[in-house]
Structure formats: C-alpha cells, structure tokens
Amino acid sequence: MPQTFLHPGVYIQEVPGGSRAITGVATAITAFVGRALRGPLDEPVSVSSFTEFERVFGGLWKDSGLSYAIRDYFLNGGGTALVVRVAERALPATLTHEGVPLEAVSPGTWGNKLRVRVTHPTDAQAKDIAEAQGLPEDTLFFHLTVIDDGTGLEETFHNVTRTDGPRRLDLALNSSQLIRATGGLPTSGRPAPHGVNDKGQKFVAAGDDGKLLTAQSYKDGVRALDQADLFTLMCLPPSAPGGDVPAGARVWLEALDYCAKRRAFLLVDPPTAETTAAKIDAWLRGEGLKGPVARNAAVYFPRIRRPDPFRDGVVDAFVPSGAVAGVMARTDVSRGVWKAPAGVDSAITGASGLAATLTDTEQDAFNPLGINCLRTFRDAGSVVWGARTLRGAEALADEYKYVPVRRFALFLEESLFRGTQWVVFEPNDEPLWAQIRMSLGAFMQDLFRQGAFQGATPRDAYFVRCDAETNTPYDVDRGIVNIHVGFAPLRPAEFVSLSIQQKTAGAAV
Template structure:
C-alpha cells in the first residue's frame, strides 16, 4: 500500500499500481537475407519495409538476394533485414576511387561501399561559397545516373572543423568517402570541374564469387561480420541464404552456422537445394547440407526452385531459389491465420508468375514428404503452391516432436514472447507475490493464443497450463536466485492426410 503523508484533515488520493503486466507476442515473420547485393553497406544489418526500400539501399536485381527479396515482398512479406556480404578481394579492388587535382592540390574520394555500381558516379565541385576569399571552402555534389539520386554538400572545408569534408561525407553521404591523405599532408583545394579531366579514376570490378569464408571467416563472430552481423540485428524469425552459385548450392559450413544462429535467435532457416537436382537425387542433396540433430528442428528445406524471367538478362528465363517466395507465403499465412497455421495448401499460392523447375508427381511428392522435404506443386486451376510443412526433423523415421513446421514456429513464438515479456521479473523479490504475477501474465498470454485457435482442446485446462509456485521453485532455487515457470501447451498439428472413406449402398440401405 502506498504511504501517504497526511498533514491536514481532508481526503487524500494516491495511485496504487495494479501489479498486473501484459505480454505482447513478438513479430512472427520478419525475414533476414544474407548474401551479395549490387550495392549497399557491407556487414551491416539493414531493415527494409518494401522492395522499393531494398532498391534504394541495395540496388535491386542482379544478385540472388535481390530476386529473393523481390519474391518475398511479392508474396506477402512485410519486413526484411538484409546483410550484404562481399568477397575478400572487394576490400581492396572493389572500390571506385577518384582524385580531383589542381596542381599539387588533391582530394581523393572513393565509393562508400565496393562494387561496380559506383563506376558511373558523377562528381562536381565548385567554389560558389559565401566567403569567396576562402581557399579551403567548396561545394561538392555527386549524382548516381542509375537511380537519378543526387547528394549536395555545401560549404565544406579541407581543414578540421564543423564542415570538414572527411566528417561530413562519412556521416551524411551514401555515395562517397574521403581517402585519408598519406603522411601529414593536408587535403588540398579541389579543382573546379565537372568533367572527367582532372580525375584520377580507379574503377571497381565486379565482385568475385563468394565462398564460405566470406560469410563466416576467422574472427567474423567477434567482429560481427558476414552472417554474424545478424547477432545484434532487429529480431528476425526466418532466415534465407540464397545460393550465390545456384548449381552448387550453399556451402554446408555456412548452412551449419546459419542453423546454429537460428537456434540462438529462435528463428527458422529456409534451405534451398542446388539447381538442377532431380527428384531421385534430392535425398543425397539434403544429406549434403549436413543439417542434422536437434538444430535441424530450426530448418526447413523446400524443393524445387522457381523458373522466372530475368530482367537483367533481356528477359530470359532462369531458375532461382524459392526461399524468398516461401518466406513471403509464410509471412502472409501468419498475418491472415496465425503462426500455428501450416503455411501450405491451396491458399499458400506463389505469386509473381513463377513456374516450377520440376513438375512432381504424387508418388515423388510422397517419397520426398516422408523424408521431411517440403514440395512445391502446381495444380490445374490453382497454380504453384507450397505443398509441405515439415522441419528437417520431419522424417517419418525420426518421430520428432517438432516434425511439423507450424508446431516448431509456435513453440519459438511462445519462447520469444515470454523471454521478452518477463524481463521485468529480474531482481524482483522471489516469493509468492512474484509467482502470482508471473502466473497471471503468462496465463493471460496463453489464454489469448487459445482464443485464437492456437491450441488443441475445448477448454483452457485441456489446451495449456502455467505453473509457478513452491513446487516449481524450491527453497534451493530461491537461494540460487532462480524462479521457475513451467508452461505446457497442446499444439494443433496440420491435417496432412485427409482420408475419405466412401461406400456404395443401395436405396434400401440409405
């Protein structure tokens, strides 16, 4: 009870906290994409809310990630987290540099990030500043013809100060950076020119093919580079690593790291198989991913790839990874039905005019489904759809409790929501009042899921339970600073096989 200091006869009002706390469910379909892009910041997780946002930052199509992100938003995706990865050679040869000279004076500029995207940048410098007597002030503009975007920076200086060109470009420009001068030489006054004359240009070349070390090199985890840039990114629940070489697929070591990262982040890895794999070779291709054990609960493989037109190759058709489209279907299903609904069936259609690289028969579908491979099928009048919802522990031989993808994702959703929603309990007095508050908060959250149809059972007692009392938290736990909350739920499993029993009967028997 709140303490009220009384000093005069009258009525005193004090607000008393209710002690109840609510738990909000985390987002279920934020998808992370890792791999090469045509431009953009390197080794940094960037959140985009549309494909137009992706184009502005990372340059659109031209890489497997670009096509995957496009398919993701085309199929209902709502938010993406993108990490650009480049080869080690791009760190030295991947930048376009331009030196603007006037006699011995020189201003060395380079592209803000590697890639040939910067080879067409146009740089203009003038001295139309307020103080015309200044020999250190100038204006600089840079134009990107590919996107028609322009950046203009006025009253820059070549000496340290509030408008020091090095600091301003580093903080504000998405196109340029200043190459620090060697030794103690000062940055000279730039030449007034908008022509190529006066520029010393070192053009960037196309990025080399990536290998496993470019995603997960030595020291990358500590430096948060490559795939490890997701370590402190906004929460994501799906992860796509499109193959940079579709014929070879993703390096198994990269898939292994991605799978472990998904376990830590409570996310699901969507796995693509190499291009051109025939149905009979799928089991060997799945084994080659080397994803097994309990970590495989947080991974799902989809087959086959998608055949689409490639606008960057004069509209010729090519096979692309299906991970982006599948992630979009999952996001759409989450939004319309809930994370507990299997993202498969006639409603899980794949948009964007894509065809399937392989047309599967029912028998082939049955063999692949039994080993935990989710098939993409095309049916007359429906088009391409996702026709499977198992994790990579979904083989019939394993009998894993997380055989089905919606069951695993529901469990991860509950774990993440409770992990975030009960942090207030840390350092609270570990006694019955705290236990009661935890039971109420967690129970209210589970009741909300029950009302939405996330669990089996017709009553809450049949659907879930929440326990936090002297039986779950013993005196020894209290001395050790632990409070234990036991939560159980009965998930709704998908009706994967619908059996219709039909019998002939006579009119008299009817």
C-alpha cells in the first residue's frame, strides 16, 4: 500500500520479493494399521523409534503382526511411523473405587496390572490448598497414585477432589497415560486412605485383547488416517505374525484406493499359501489389484525369516512389508526417492534368511508379472531384488512400471500441491505466472542438481510452463490457472548386459 508523504525526509518501505520457496515433502512416513498390545484406538499416532512404540503401544507382542513389522521397519532404517491401532471386541480393565468409576485408558489385558492408592494431605496442607484454589476451607482433598505393575510406570495426582473446581478428579485424570474417570463422581466425601504397607486396589474387571481383526477393522483403521496430515507409504500387517489379512473382502483394494487419493504408496504382502508366481498373480487379480490404480502399490515375496523372542528364538517367517518400508526410508535418505530401493545395498537387517530361496530361473516367472522378489546372495545376505509396481508386468508397458518412478512422481505432486497453495485468490495475470515459474523452476532446478532427473541440462530434464499459452482468456475468466510441469524420470538399470569378446592378436579394437 502506498505511503502518505507529509514531511520532507527519507521513507523506507519493505517490498515483497515475490519469491515463494517450495519445500519437498517427506518421502518415507509409513502408516501401519493393525493390532497392538495397548495404546489409543482408531487414531494415527506418530512414533519415531521402536522405543517410542514400546512406550505408547506396548512394544513387541506375540499376537501382533503389527509389532513385528514396526520392529523390522525401524531396524532397517525407518524414520517416522504413523501407527493406527485397531481392535476387534477388545475391552478395557475397570474398577469402581468408593463410588469413583475408573477405566484403563485403552482396551487390553495390559490394564489388568493396574492398581490405585489413595493418601490424604494433612489438615494444614488441605487448608493452604483450598485457599490457593479459592475453594472452601472444608474441601476434602486427596492424592491418587496409579501404578502399572507391567511397565513400572507410576503417576501421582496431588490435591484432587470430588468437588467441582480446577482439581476435580475426572478433569485431572484427562492427562493420565493409564486411566480415566468415567461416569459421575460422588459429590461429597473422599476415598479412605490406604495404609503405609498397602499396595492399593487392583482393577477387578479384567481387560480383553479382543479377537483377530476382521476386514472391517482394517477398513476402519485405514479411514482413521483421515486425521493424519501426511503419509507416503502404507503397510497392513496381519493380526497374528504368521497370519494373513482377511481375503476376499476388498481390504487391499480399499487401502489401494485410499493411497491413490492421498498420493501414497501401498506395500502388499501376499497370503502365506500363495507361493508361486501364478498363484500370487491370480490372488492379485481376485483382490482387484490389477487396474490402473495399481501403479500406487508393489508386492514383495517371499516372507523373511528371523528368530522370534517369544518362542525361545525359534526362527519363524514374517511379512516383509515393514522391512521393505524401512529399506525405502533408508534409500531415500542416502540416495533420494528417485533411487530404486533394491539391489545389493538394500540388505534386510535382522533377517536370518527367507521363507523361500529363489534362483534366477525361478525369478524369471515372478519379474515379468510385476512381483518383486527378495533374494539371498552369499556376500550381500537377504536383499530386495525387484523394483516394479503392480503395473510393472511386461505386457502392460505402463509408464509407471518402476517403484522409484512412481514414488518420485507422487513426491513431486504432493510437494507442488502444497507449495502452490499461496496462488489461490491471487490476481490471475502475467506477474502471478512469472512468480509461479520462478518458484517451481527453482524447486525443480534444485532436484536437477541432486541428480533426480535424466538429461545433461535442465532443458532436457524438466520444464515449467505457466504463461499466456497455458492460460487462455477463457481460463482466466473462469478463475483457472494452468501450470504444466514435466520431468524426465530416472529408470533403474534393471537389466545389465555385458558383451565380452576375445581379442585376436594384431586385430583392431
């Protein structure tokens, strides 16, 4: 806005530079939907390490395929996970202590190890507390301690009361990681104190971990990701470590459709019984995972083998999706999302082998169908040895045949979508188009310098168009800005052909 000049002198005005920097979105935030020992239900919770997963969701659990997949994810380089805990008919442990209804903060048998202890402040302390809180002098305060004998976690809520006010018990417990007060509170009195040697009262109504997850449980868990701002990969581990996701109920297809809507990539685990290329391909067709939307997914076979600490170290087979997601995250950090998460550098940490040992001849049946194989090599160990999407079958000739090409395209789409929100409601004319070209061009040029595109020059690698040619007067009249962005993707060297010839003495090279 122009300044008003009223007196002689120098006037300074800050003028916007017009440059809008675009920041690339994270490429390996992995959403996991499944069964856990404890933790919030039907909401995505971000965890950045397996230690944090242990604290929030109870860690490794023999009846949770999710916990094993999370372990493999972080062990193989995963950085951030969005965990959605779902449960089927699980119940929380409960206790009514002297008229106060208490309930474990989440369902599961973990709540069976909770107990509470009550102590009282002295009369002098209670009087000072009441005065500080503006309550009557005869207000009855008490201290409530909650102990989790399973983890050793202990919480103490000092100076709580049944009287309405800032320290009312049910309000104070809203910050607890262990319990909640449910229902109404008695309006007078306070619980009797426990003795010095009294360990407190245990929760009497036992919690229940629930049953194996149904198809609807998985679908509800996927939809709970509406609450998440961003995720880029998705895994659906089975209820039990050696089990499968319910088949024939469109679980994988609905997850794939949701990933396409959120510009994310789905990692598919085939059922345990499907052990040949033909059977896996038939299963994929039966689940509806063969249409154009399948470019947002990849399938990996076979399962990985590793010791199970709950079975005295007996080696068992586990779904590979969590480990593969970790390999993708590791590759993104070290090389970029445009690098195929496969090859001798993609070793699966923690794996003692694979459920099936494939030879080159056997993989010949999988690769042309777009089924990625895990292989074991003498020096490299167990590695990811495939980088095709579910549209990677030779017969389809899809432009998004390869995992890195599709994931890089999704990265560009999401980054540019978020980075151009400022354009909305700006005057739609050449100054705006110039700003758009400068902003998007700088972002693409930075990626070019990192080696993200094919081509020796920026002209060969990408283009950004937003001008009078892409925005006709008809489009401008309708309030539309058309931005055209193109890029030359790097495709992995999937087949390396070496031609070797003996050189005859004296022959020209």
